Amino acid sequence: MKSILTCQGITKNYGAGDIIEKVLKPVDLEFFEGQASVLIGPSGSGKTTLLSILGCLLAPSEGQLLIAEQGVNFSDKSSLTEVRRQKLGFIFQHAQLLPFLTIEENLAIVGRNAGLDETDIKQRLDNLLQRLELRAMRYKHPNQLSGGQRQRVAIARALLHRPSIVLADEPTAALDWQTGKTVVELLLEQARLEKAVLVVVTHDTRMLPLFDRILSIADGLLSEQQQTATTDNTFYTQS
Amino acid sequence: MASVVIAVSTKMLSHNRMRFVMTVTGIAIAFFLAAAQIGLLVGWVNTNSAIINNAGVDIWVMAKETRTIDYGTAIPRQRIQQVRSVEGVSWAEGMLVGWINWQHPEGKNITVEVIGLDTSNAGGPWKLIEGNLESMHLPKTVIVDELSKNALGVSQIGDSAEMQGKRATIGGFSQEVRTFTAAPFIFTSIKNALEYVPYYRDDEISYVLARIKPNTDILAVRDRVADEVSNVEVLTTAEFAVRSVKYWMLETGVGITVIITAVLGLLVGAVIMSQTLFAITQDHIGNYATLLALGFHQKTLRQIVLAQSITLGGLGIIVGLILFFLACNASARSPIPLETTTTVTTGLVAFSLLCCIASSWFSIRAIFKLDPVSVFHG
Ligand SMILES: Nc1ncnc2c1ncn2[C@@H]1O[C@H](COP(=O)(O)OP(=O)(O)OP(=O)(O)O)[C@@H](O)[C@H]1O
Numbered sequence: 159m160k161s162i163l164t165c166q167g168i169t170k171n172y173g174a175g176d177i178i179e180k181v182l183k184p185v186d187l188e189f190f191e192g193q194a195s196v197l198i199g200p201s202g203s204g205k206t207t208l209l210s211i212l213g214c215l216l217a218p219s220e221g222q223l224l225i226a227e228q229g230v231n232f233s234d235k236s237s238l239t240e241v242r243r244q245k246l247g248f249i250f251q252h253a254q255l256l257p258f259l260t261i262e263e264n265l266a267i268v269g270r271n272a273g274l275d276e277t278d279i280k281q282r283l284d285n286l287l288q289r290l291e292l293r294a295m296r297y298k299h300p301n302q303l304s305g306g307q308r309q310r311v312a313i314a315r316a317l318l319h320r321p322s323i324v325l326a327d328e329p330t331a332a333l334d335w336q337t338g339k340t341v342v343e344l345l346l347e348q349a350r351l352e353k354a355v356l357v358v359v360t361h362d363t364r365m366l367p368l369f370d371r372i373l374s375i376a377d378g379l380l381s382e383q384q385q386t387a388t389t390d391n392t393f394y395t396q397s
Numbered sequence: 398m399a400s401v402v403i404a405v406s407t408k409m410l411s412h413n414r415m416r417f418v419m420t421v422t423g424i425a426i427a428f429f430l431a432a433a434q435i436g437l438l439v440g441w442v443n444t445n446s447a448i449i450n451n452a453g454v455d456i457w458v459m460a461k462e463t464r465t466i467d468y469g470t471a472i473p474r475q476r477i478q479q480v481r482s483v484e485g486v487s488w489a490e491g492m493l494v495g496w497i498n499w500q501h502p503e504g505k506n507i508t509v510e511v512i513g514l515d516t517s518n519a520g521g522p523w524k525l526i527e528g529n530l531e532s533m534h535l536p537k538t539v540i541v542d543e544l545s546k547n548a549l550g551v552s553q554i555g556d557s558a559e560m561q562g563k564r565a566t567i568g569g570f571s572q573e574v575r576t577f578t579a580a581p582f583i584f585t586s587i588k589n590a591l592e593y594v595p596y597y598r599d600d601e602i603s604y605v606l607a608r609i610k611p612n613t614d615i616l617a618v619r620d621r622v623a624d625e626v627s628n629v630e631v632l633t634t635a636e637f638a639v640r641s642v643k644y645w646m647l648e649t650g651v652g653i654t655v656i657i658t659a660v661l662g663l664l665v666g667a668v669i670m671s672q673t674l675f676a677i678t679q680d681h682i683g684n685y686a687t688l689l690a691l692g693f694h695q696k697t698l699r700q701i702v703l704a705q706s707i708t709l710g711g712l713g714i715i716v717g718l719i720l721f722f723l724a725c726n727a728s729a730r731s732p733i734p735l736e737t738t739t740t741v742t743t744g745l746v747a748f749s750l751l752c753c754i755a756s757s758w759f760s761i762r763a764i765f766k767l768d769p770v771s772v773f774h775g
């Protein structure tokens with residue numbers, strides 16, 4: 159299996175001197191092509207922090223991040239943008255679509271920014287809108303969509319430029335359980351189709367059986383739990 | 398990438414039409430306010446030097462240390478002959494300026510500025526709407542501007558009043574010949590003026606106005622006149638205009654006030670324009686953060702913000718400019734006109750565009766200061 163994303167001894171501290179807060183203790187992790195992981199942990203445990211580092215939005219205090227076996231240079235803003243532009247897709251808690259663009263335009267600008275040609279963009283758009291059952295929404299604006307529909311658009315946007323890594327921070331927190339589950343299932347299905355590494359942060363432990371790997375973080379310490387089974391539904395507990 | 402910049406910048410603006418219209422209106426008003434203050438200053442400067450600039454002469458000969466055309470003092474009448482005999486001078490005539498009383502028919506006394514003109518009326522009103530310029534050479538006949546009808550208590554040709562205790566009858570009305578002092582201009586012949594102004598002797602005038610022969614060097618003629626005619630100062634028309642304007646502008650409180658108001662107008666306009674544009678970017682700060690996170694380069698965002706500033710600023714400035722030109726037109730016949738020159742207008746537009754570009758620079762800095770992680774917090 160191809161190694162897509164690697165963390166080597168990554169730590170993150172906030173503050174300085176006496177009031178230093180160690181949010182991440184050394185994290186060593188490797189993600190392989192097509193692998194879907196879920197990241198869980200109590201509030202304030204460092205989930206968003208880790209995801210931000212994986213997404214090249216936040217520099218780690220120590221350690222190395224490798225994407226496609228290439229070290230990421232966190233001191234060069236423009237090369238970070240370049241990595242995000244080509245290799246990463248993001249899904250946020252509130253879809254964060256641009257309200258002044260139609261669904262189609264919201265997707266198209268990501269394709270253009272990534273340097274895809276217009277015919278490719280059109281094909282990807284048609285294909286993703288179909289797969290995510292959004293064809294009727296194409297020319298609508300985000301405020302005309304439901305929360306679940308907006309998250310589906312966010313999934314399409316995250317995948318459009320064929321990133322090798324897709325990161326989602328609590329993509330279902332603003333949705334009801336049924337809608338949220340559908341969104342996560344769609345996300346998993348599409349990411350697997352695209353062979354992208356997927357890391358999803360969630361508070362909802364009922365989602366855990368859907369993923370290949372379960373990463374859990376507490377007090378900045380990352381550990382991996384055994385994924386028991388795809389049929390096992392004993393995770394129906396509230397976090 | 399141009400297509401992304403255009404799509405995002407125009408859609409961001411057109412999505413909220415109301416906001417768009419308000420922004421353009423805001424910028425237009427800010428531009429107009431600044432332009433109006435500058436226009437007042439230009440109008441004021443033009444008024445200051447209008448008599449000089451409209452006289453159609455090249456050289457002014459005056460008593461030493463004359464600070465403005467309005468405060469001319471007596472020089473002997475024979476200076477006209479002396480100036481005429483200088484090499485390079487083709488023509489010379491006299492002019493007299495004096496300050497005396499005008500008795501309003503209702504009784505109150507006001508101060509007026511009498512301007513006495515020689516045979517060809519050089520230095521006189523350049524636009525007459527009623528009557529005949531030559532009438533001022535009739536005894537006790539004067540020409541005043543239509544703007545001072547009320548102040549002088551006259552309304553038509555033939556009306557008369559007492560000037561310095563002597564009768565003065567209106568022979569005509571000029572137009573747009575303004576004074577910026579409270580004292581209206583009273584145009585008449587030098588001969589008549591000498592009857593009214595008590596502190597001039599019959600052989601005295603205030604200025605000699607001269608024209609030079611074609612293809613002669615004006616500065617050389619000026620210097621020759623200064624050499625050959627004693628006890629006078631000689632200035633070109635441009636020099637005298639500058640001196641008069643400088644006097645009123647810098648040596649009196651009135652001028653300083655006009656300048657300060659103009660500078661304030663410019664500053665306030667600049668601040669409103671920048672603030673209006675800055676607010677648009679601030680409104681979309683979350684969207685810019687999203688774009689940054691999604692891998693849009695800073696350069697692309699910079700272009701988006703700049704494109705918006707130039708679009709909004711440009712439209713606002715065009716609307717403001719139209720308002721300004723309308724106001725210039727509407728005020729042309731008022732005592733305080735708004736005026737402009739091509740240079741001033743170009744300068745104003747350039748300055749305003751610069752403000753818009755500067756504000757986009759500040760907006761962009763605000764975007765780039767964002768904590769990129771903030772995208773995860775919505
Ligand atoms: N910019 C920052 N400066 C200082 N401390 C920070 C900063 N960002 C996060 N922290 C701290 O780091 C810790 C981890 O924050 P993080 O946002 O990663 O938690 P989380 O696991 O995502 O929590 P939640 O589930 O509530 O979203 C928290 O204690 C937080 O206060």
Ligand SMILES: [Mg+2]
Pocket residue numbers: 205206207327
């Ligand atoms: Mg978080």
